[in-house]
Amino acid sequence: MATQNTRKLARAMLTPSVVILFVWMIVPLVLTLWYSFQSYNLLNPVNNGWAGFSNYYYFLTDPSFTEAFVNTLVLTISVLAITVIGGIFLALLLDQHIVGQGIVRILVISPFFIMPTVAALVWKNMLMDPNYGIFAWLATRLGFAPIAWLQDYPLFSIILIVAWQWLPFATLIIFTALQSLDEERKEAASMDGAGAINLFFYIVLPHLARAITVVILIETIFLLGVFAEILVTTGGGPGFASTNIAYLVYHQALLDYDVGGASAGGVVAVILANIVAFFLVRIVGKNLDA
Amino acid sequence: MGKIVLEGVEKTFGAIKVIQNVNLTVDDGSFVVFVGPSGCGKSTLLRLIAGLEDVTAGKILIDGVDVVNTPPAKRGLSMVFQSYALYPHMSVRSNIGFGLKMAGRPKAEIDRKVEAAAATLNLTPYLDRRPRALSGGQRQRVAIGRAIVREPKAFLFDEPLSNLDAALRVQMRIEIARLQDTLGTTAIYVTHDQVEAMTMADKIVVLSAGRIEQVGSPLELYNKPDNLFVAGFIGSPKMNFIPGAAAGDPGAATIGIRPEHIAASRDSGTWSGTVTVAEHVGSDTFLYINAGPLGDLTVRSVGEMGVKPGDRIFMTPEPGRIHRFDPAGHAIVAAH
Ligand SMILES: Nc1ncnc2c1ncn2[C@@H]1O[C@H](COP(=O)(O)OP(=O)(O)OP(=O)(O)O)[C@@H](O)[C@H]1O
Ligand SMILES: [Mg+2]
Numbered sequence: 001m002a003t004q005n006t007r008k009l010a011r012a013m014l015t016p017s018v019v020i021l022f023v024w025m026i027v028p029l030v031l032t033l034w035y036s037f038q039s040y041n042l043l044n045p046v047n048n049g050w051a052g053f054s055n056y057y058y059f060l061t062d063p064s065f066t067e068a069f070v071n072t073l074v075l076t077i078s079v080l081a082i083t084v085i086g087g088i089f090l091a092l093l094l095d096q097h098i099v100g101q102g103i104v105r106i107l108v109i110s111p112f113f114i115m116p117t118v119a120a121l122v123w124k125n126m127l128m129d130p131n132y133g134i135f136a137w138l139a140t141r142l143g144f145a146p147i148a149w150l151q152d153y154p155l156f157s158i159i160l161i162v163a164w165q166w167l168p169f170a171t172l173i174i175f176t177a178l179q180s181l182d183e184e185r186k187e188a189a190s191m192d193g194a195g196a197i198n199l200f201f202y203i204v205l206p207h208l209a210r211a212i213t214v215v216i217l218i219e220t221i222f223l224l225g226v227f228a229e230i231l232v233t234t235g236g237g238p239g240f241a242s243t244n245i246a247y248l249v250y251h252q253a254l255l256d257y258d259v260g261g262a263s264a265g266g267v268v269a270v271i272l273a274n275i276v277a278f279f280l281v282r283i284v285g286k287n288l289d290a
Numbered sequence: 291m292g293k294i295v296l297e298g299v300e301k302t303f304g305a306i307k308v309i310q311n312v313n314l315t316v317d318d319g320s321f322v323v324f325v326g327p328s329g330c331g332k333s334t335l336l337r338l339i340a341g342l343e344d345v346t347a348g349k350i351l352i353d354g355v356d357v358v359n360t361p362p363a364k365r366g367l368s369m370v371f372q373s374y375a376l377y378p379h380m381s382v383r384s385n386i387g388f389g390l391k392m393a394g395r396p397k398a399e400i401d402r403k404v405e406a407a408a409a410t411l412n413l414t415p416y417l418d419r420r421p422r423a424l425s426g427g428q429r430q431r432v433a434i435g436r437a438i439v440r441e442p443k444a445f446l447f448d449e450p451l452s453n454l455d456a457a458l459r460v461q462m463r464i465e466i467a468r469l470q471d472t473l474g475t476t477a478i479y480v481t482h483d484q485v486e487a488m489t490m491a492d493k494i495v496v497l498s499a500g501r502i503e504q505v506g507s508p509l510e511l512y513n514k515p516d517n518l519f520v521a522g523f524i525g526s527p528k529m530n531f532i533p534g535a536a537a538g539d540p541g542a543a544t545i546g547i548r549p550e551h552i553a554a555s556r557d558s559g560t561w562s563g564t565v566t567v568a569e570h571v572g573s574d575t576f577l578y579i580n581a582g583p584l585g586d587l588t589v590r591s592v593g594e595m596g597v598k599p600g601d602r603i604f605m606t607p608e609p610g611r612i613h614r615f616d617p618a619g620h621a622i623v624a625a626h
Pocket of ligand 2: 333334
């Protein structure tokens with residue numbers, strides 16, 4: 001994109017997709033905005049009309065909102081941390097020359113192909129169930145009392161499940177970047193006296209910066225809206241202990257039948273996502289135009 | 291100090307013997323060039339010395355100490371790679387200073403040495419740039435700067451100039467030779483460009499298929515090639531090879547004569563033939579001649595010579611410039 005000419009061409013080529021995406025985005029957004037200022041409860045069809053900011057007021061002052069907000073942040077940041085650090089670690093392992101490399105790689109990638117609901121159900125029933133789950137069996141074998149993961153550590157359990165699903169994605173992206181690292185550059189560094197640890201921090205990690213940025217940006221988009229995993233495992237509970245904002249909006253709309261309130265929640269979620277995106281791009285986005 | 295001795299060095303990759311029984315002494319302060327055709331093992335031999343590959347057998351002595359089990363960083367050598375292998379996310383300053391930083395030297399010392407190296411290499415204005423914002427020649431200089439700041443026992447260069455254009459290559463060739471001369475540091479330089487080899491080397495090592503064919507000064511190799519391979523490899527255009535019998539010398543299986551040692555004439559000479567191609571490059575004329583039983587010959591004559599393809603031409607070899615080889619391809623020493 002260097003010359004006037006290519007820039008003009010690029011704009012022309014981009015226009016159709018930008019227009020479609022804009023319409024695609026703007027219609028639901030405007031509808032949501034509209035409903036968020038209406039009294040609109042499915043259980044009380046008579047009471048409708050202009051509601052002013054009361055939907056927002058109730059949504060934001062509800063204690064469940066604060067809890068869901070904190071949960072959303074904790075969930076997103078923990079999963080990001082686990083997947084990025086775990087992804088780097090796995091990618092470094094996959095980069096070693098071992099027998100059966102191909103099979104190991106496919107195995108590592110496979111969780112990504114499993115639907116969120118299925119993955120969550122497998123974790124809930126096969127692994128975390130306090131009676132017949134594998135974790136419980138392991139605990140009893142080792143002489144501990146089995147833990148009721150989803151009741152006692154609901155948010156932690158969900159973090160674990162979601163991280164398990166996203167780890168392959170992070171690994172794959174980081175692994176690809178790792179493979180594009182020039183062998184001669186590593187050799188030059190080793191001639192310069194860099195040991196394994198210095199090599200990692202001075203040569204490998206800076207090379208991975210861009211890939212890690214991509215992982216963080218893409219995962220954040222999805223992690224802010226984690227829903228299926230919560231629905232099939234804890235249902236947001238106990239109480240609101242594992243409810244995030246996406247789930248809270250669902251809770252309002254379809255369990256409390258409060259469309260107006262849920263729309264207000266949706267708008268709040270969009271604003272929050274934008275704030276997060278703003279800071280993310282500020283912090284890590286500069287790696288992209290390196 | 292930087293004397294490097296190879297004793298019976300061998301390297302195999304899987305079942306393939308890439309380096310076979312190499313014995314070589316590189317004197318302290320000398321400039322040694324490895325030449326040979328592509329795939330003959332020049333890079334591999336250099337990487338063995340650097341420690342980037344493990345030897346299969348043999349010893350590598352640096353200043354009398356066997357280093358085959360010493361990691362690259364501890365051998366006290368520095369290497370300039372063909373791709374330069376700069377660190378793209380670091381400034382030129384950090385690139386050059388990286389080795390010193392890894393060695394845990396104090397910041398003031400690193401700065402002083404980096405700046406001195408940059409001054410020698412005319413890199414001072416670029417110290418705070420990233421490698422991406424440099425030209426090919428400047429990147430090359432950064433790679434050299436990175437090699438010299440560490441004050442190594444020897445420099446290892448693997449075809450450092452092959453990514454540069456012809457003019458820059460000549461300039462860098464002179465700079466590298468001058469730098470090595472000023473610093474007095476041993477240098478081993480890999481190239482397949484024989485002009486580089488002839489102009490830079492104190493000693494040339496000709497390799498073929500993982501073996502050393504001959505070691506000698508550039509003029510030794512030019513004047514007294516040990517065998518057909520070296521005779522054909524050194525010199526451009528290539529030496530002419532003529533079956534001994536056809537050339538009236540039944541004592542040799544093959545005789546060799548360089549294109550520049552044959553005088554061409556329009557009216558008389560020892561041999562005769564028909565011009566097939568005449569290349570006029572201004573200072574010289576290269577004639578490709580079909581000389582019947584002698585085969586195809588190349589002749590270089592100085593200046594312009596108005597000959598065209600199809601012209602009949604006579605040739606006279608310069609006496610004392612004829613190389614004689616036995617059936618196994620070895621030079622017959624007690625020659626003319
Ligand atoms: N890692 C490796 N595994 C197997 N074979 C290798 C390996 N590295 C090099 N070889 C083989 O060793 C031989 C010598 O390779 P090398 O790179 O030393 O050649 P070279 O003389 O430097 O050639 P060039 O002038 O093309 O750079 C080649 O036949 C090559 O295929
Ligand atoms: Mg090579």
